[in-house]
Amino acid sequence: MLTLDGLDVWRGPSQVLHNLDLEVKAGEIVALLGANGAGKTSTLLTISGLLRPRGGRAVLSMDGREHDLLRLAPDRIVAAGVAHCPEGRQVFAGLSVAENLRMGAFLRRDGEVASDLAEMGDLFPILRERAGGLAGQLSGGEQMMLAIARALMSRPRLLLLDEPSLGLAPQMVDRIFDVIETIRGRGTTVLLVEQNAGMALEIADRAYVLENGRITLSGLAAELAEDARLQEAYLGLAPAGEGA
Amino acid sequence: MSVGRHHLAWGLLAVVVIALVAYAEGSLSGYERTVLGFAGIYAMLAISLSFSNGLTGLFSLGHPAFMMVGAYVGAVLTFPANRKGFMLPALPEWLASVEWSLFPATLAGGIAAALVAAIAGFPVLRLRGHYLAVATLGLIIILRVVINNADGATRGALGLNGIPRHTDLWWIFGWLAAALLVCWRLKHSSIGRSLLAIRENEMAAACMGVPRARAKLAAFSLGAFFAGVGGVLWAHLLTNLTPGSFGIALAFMLVVMVVIGGSGSLVGAALAAIALTFLSEALRPIEQAMGAYGLVQIVIAVLLIAMLLLRPQGFFGSAEPSFLRRKAAGSRAGRPLSPGEEREV
Numbered sequence: 001m002l003t004l005d006g007l008d009v010w011r012g013p014s015q016v017l018h019n020l021d022l023e024v025k026a027g028e029i030v031a032l033l034g035a036n037g038a039g040k041t042s043t044l045l046t047i048s049g050l051l052r053p054r055g056g057r058a059v060l061s062m063d064g065r066e067h068d069l070l071r072l073a074p075d076r077i078v079a080a081g082v083a084h085c086p087e088g089r090q091v092f093a094g095l096s097v098a099e100n101l102r103m104g105a106f107l108r109r110d111g112e113v114a115s116d117l118a119e120m121g122d123l124f125p126i127l128r129e130r131a132g133g134l135a136g137q138l139s140g141g142e143q144m145m146l147a148i149a150r151a152l153m154s155r156p157r158l159l160l161l162d163e164p165s166l167g168l169a170p171q172m173v174d175r176i177f178d179v180i181e182t183i184r185g186r187g188t189t190v191l192l193v194e195q196n197a198g199m200a201l202e203i204a205d206r207a208y209v210l211e212n213g214r215i216t217l218s219g220l221a222a223e224l225a226e227d228a229r230l231q232e233a234y235l236g237l238a239p240a241g242e243g244a
Numbered sequence: 245m246s247v248g249r250h251h252l253a254w255g256l257l258a259v260v261v262i263a264l265v266a267y268a269e270g271s272l273s274g275y276e277r278t279v280l281g282f283a284g285i286y287a288m289l290a291i292s293l294s295f296s297n298g299l300t301g302l303f304s305l306g307h308p309a310f311m312m313v314g315a316y317v318g319a320v321l322t323f324p325a326n327r328k329g330f331m332l333p334a335l336p337e338w339l340a341s342v343e344w345s346l347f348p349a350t351l352a353g354g355i356a357a358a359l360v361a362a363i364a365g366f367p368v369l370r371l372r373g374h375y376l377a378v379a380t381l382g383l384i385i386i387l388r389v390v391i392n393n394a395d396g397a398t399r400g401a402l403g404l405n406g407i408p409r410h411t412d413l414w415w416i417f418g419w420l421a422a423a424l425l426v427c428w429r430l431k432h433s434s435i436g437r438s439l440l441a442i443r444e445n446e447m448a449a450a451c452m453g454v455p456r457a458r459a460k461l462a463a464f465s466l467g468a469f470f471a472g473v474g475g476v477l478w479a480h481l482l483t484n485l486t487p488g489s490f491g492i493a494l495a496f497m498l499v500v501m502v503v504i505g506g507s508g509s510l511v512g513a514a515l516a517a518i519a520l521t522f523l524s525e526a527l528r529p530i531e532q533a534m535g536a537y538g539l540v541q542i543v544i545a546v547l548l549i550a551m552l553l554l555r556p557q558g559f560f561g562s563a564e565p566s567f568l569r570r571k572a573a574g575s576r577a578g579r580p581l582s583p584g585e586e587r588e589v
Contacts, residue, residue, distance in 0.1 A: 050450055078453030086451050092444035094562070095437075103441045106434060107453040154453065 001026040001189055002047065002158060007056035009039075009046050009213075016042045018213045020056070024158065029180065029190045031200040031221060033230075034210035040193040041087055043210070044160045047191075048084040049074035062157055079107050083156030087163050087193075089143045091150070093136030097127055100135045100146055104153025113153070120149040123182070141172035148179060158189045165196045177203055201225040209233075253567045258421070265413045277413060281481050283521040284416035288423045289474045290501040290517035291510045295427040296467030297499070298507030298562065299436065301443030302460060303373060306364075306380030307471045307498050308490035309387045313360050314353030314472025315479040315490070316391060316398055319407045321349040322480065327406065334396020346410035350419070350476045357472025358465040360387075365464045369457070381492060388487040398487075405484035411477045419477060420514070423470045427510050428564075430466075439463055440508070440562070493541075500548050506558030511565055516558075520544065 002024040009017035016039045024030045034040050045051035047058060049072060058069040060080060067080045078084075083104075092100050101120055105113045121128035124145045130138060135146055144164055151159055161180065165173040173196065181203050184190055194200035201207055201221045209217035209230060217230060224230050268280055289307060296302050320335065321344040328340045344352075368379045392400045430436050438459055441449040450456055479485050501520055505512030524540045531539040551558065 048451065050447075073455065074450050075453040075455045078451075084451040086447055090445050090448035090451070092441050092448060094444045095440055099437060099440075102434070103437055103449070103452050103454075106438055106441075150452070 001060065001062060002191070003057070003059045003061070004043070004047070005057040005059070007043075007046060007053045007058065009042055009051060009053040011042065011051070016213050017046070017053070020210075020213070020215060022208055022215065024189060024191050026062075026157075026189055027184070027187070028205045029184050029192060029203055031197075031204035031207040032191065032193045032210060033195070033197045033200060033207055035195070035233075038210040039213040040210055041162055042213075044084060044086075044162050044191070044193060047077075047160060048082060049077045050084075060158070075107060078154055078156075081155075081157035082160065083151040083154045083158070084160045085147050085151040085162060085164070088166065089140070089147045091135040091138070091143050091146050093134065095135055096132055097135055097138070097146060098131045100150050101127070101153050104150035105155075107154065116153055116155070120152065123152075123179070124149050141168050141175070144168060144172070144176060145179070148176075148183075152183065152188070156188060158191065159183060160191050160193075162193045163195065164192070165194065165199065173199060197230065198225075248570060250568055250570050257568075261417055261421075265417050269413055278481065279521065279525050281411065281413055281416050281477075283518045284413065284420050285474050285477050285481070286498070286501065286517040286521050287514040288416075288420045288470055288477075289498055290505065290513035291420075291423050291427055292467040292470035292474075293498050294502045294505065294508060294510055294513035295431070296463045298502055298509065298513070299431060299443065300439040300460060300463040302369065302464055303377045304380040304464065304467070305377050305492070305495040305499065306361075306383045307467070308492075308494045309380070309383040310357035310361055310468040310471035311475030311478065311494075312384070312387050312391065312487060312490040313357040314350075314475030315485055316404075316475075317356040317472070318346075318349040318353035318476030319404055319479045319485055320397065321352055322346060322408055322410060323404075324406075324408065331399065331404070331406070332397055334394070339397075346415060346476075346480060350415075350473050353476035354469040354472040357475065358469040361465045361468030362461060365461045369460045369464060381495070384490065384492065384495065388490070391487045401486065401488075403484055403486035407479050407483045407485065409480060409483050411480040416477055416481075419470075419473055423473075424510060424514065426466075431508075431510065432570075435459075443508075497544070500544060502558075503548065504551050504558055506560035506562065508562030509558065509560035509564055511568065512558060512560030 004020055004022040007017050007020040008015065020043065022043070032040050032043060042051060046053055047069060049069060053070065060067040060069055060082065062081060069077055072080065092103060095103070098117070101117055102113070105116065126142055127146060127149055130142070135143065138146060148161070148164065164176045164180070168176065177199055180190060180192065192200055192204060201224060204221040206219065207221045207224050208215050217224065217227065268277055272280070293307055297304055320332065320339060321342060323332070323343070325341055325343040328335060364383055368376065371379050391398045394400065395402065398404060438449065438454045441452065441454055442456055442459060446456060501517040502513045505514070505516035524544070527540045527543060531537055
């Protein structure tokens with residue numbers, strides 16, 4: 001569905017992604033793991049057209065059609081079926097919850113926005129409860145729900161999720177990850193950026209590990225969860241074999 | 245579509261305004277009509293500024309620049325052709341012989357202002373906050389210098405006088421209604437919501453697929469169009485023009501109207517504009533009697549400070565008076581996300 005091929009991305013004077021290859025197949029949850037500053041967010045920004053690479057290719061292929069993402073403006077990329085749920089929630093604080101959701105459907109011209117709004121109400125009952133309230137007055141977890149629901153309102157085929165667990169209570173993190181699995185169950189492919197590697201590997205099919213702008217590890221999530229290097233670096237476990 | 249309470253309210257408002265204008269045109273003195281005319285022009289300017297500044301969050305001080313463009317374009321087009329020869333010798337042949345009536349000149353002035361905004365906005369709208377404010381102030385100064393130096397076509401600092409007094413209250417309140425209608429419809433559409441989204445969080449708006457640059461430029465140009473129209477009406481109400489009329493004081497005054505009315509509230513800005521115009525006219529005799537010139541400015545400044553302390557969002561915030569709103573479309577009204585309650589606009 002999504003193929004990134006040899007991306008070189010610069011932010012100002014420094015190169016943040018080096019020759020990055022990544023693939024997401026339809027129906028997968030793919031986790032992109034890494035420490036702060038590894039280039040995870042830059043990867044998502046490049047996919048959604050908010051950051052332009054100096055070299056490489058990014059192709060979205062769906063239903064036998066290929067979209068060259070590097071030639072599309074950000075709004076056309078959303079229209080092509082990619083929704084980006086940015087880091088730090090970024091809800092429209094001064095707008096109501098319902099207005100936030102409607103913004104997610106900004107590019108849609110079909111008549112089913114109302115029924116999708118109702119569906120979001122089913123998926124996230126708290127949003128139905130607070131529909132008329134200001135988004136800025138929701139709690140952090142509720143804002144994250146709103147940000148995800150807002151992204152889903154564009155009816156994406158591919159959802160880019162940037163650190164959905166950031167700053168949330170553990171119980172809320174569990175709920176968010178349940179929601180991500182539900183979303184995949186509805187047929188939306190997910191590219192998930194996370195620092196919480198343990199949680200991400202539980203729900204992901206495959207994962208990539210970024211270090212300093214380079215992919216250093218990749219493979220099936222179940223295998224990576226057992227990988228000694230990853231365990232040491234991100235899961236805080238002692239390397240296997242040293243014993244306890 | 246059934247007739248709702250808000251339709252009734254709008255109809256009533258229209259009847260009252262039409263009756264007032266008819267009365268004013270029939271029985272008020274020239275001075276009183278001029279004051280009313282300025283109130284209407286300021287209301288229109290405040291509405292358009294509330295749209296581009298308040299709703300979209302572009303803090304522009306450039307409205308007087310666009311008024312200047314509109315006023316001069318309009319005045320040159322309507323100026324009596326037989327006097328253009330010695331008043332404005334540098335005009336090209338095709339402009340020297342024309343003598344338009346008010347309506348096409350108003351449209352031309354508005355379009356010219358919108359074009360200037362579109363061209364200037366291209367680089368300027370990359371700036372934000374204070375930087376945008378400073379850049380748009382610069383626009384006022386640049387245009388003033390251009391008009392002062394193009395004195396063969398504008399009479400420069402001498403001022404252009406003898407402009408026909410075409411503007412009456414019908415034109416002013418007609419354009420006011422048009423500005424309110426256009427901005428109101430846009431505000432309560434998905435376009436308006438996308439502008440609010442840009443104001444609230446530009447990054448997230450981009451993620452939702454809002455073409456930011458285009459949306460900002462369009463909002464800026466629409467504001468400028470009505471500023472240009474306001475300039476044309478102003479020129480044909482006062483009958484004389486100098487570039488100095490459109491300065492920083494005017495920019496400040498318009499921003500005060502928007503802040504007091506509520507950033508993003510169209511009706512709020514219009515009401516604040518009308519109230520402030522009447523207030524400054526009412527204070528003028530007191531100012532003269534006391535010999536305390538500048539009293540008006542002091543009172544307005546105090547009002548602004550009080551407003552910022554007591555009610556920083558303005559009288560109406562970003563909302564509109566509730567009796568004018570369609571119930572389901574109310575932006576803050578509770579709208580549960582359940583089927584059947586949503587209505588497409």
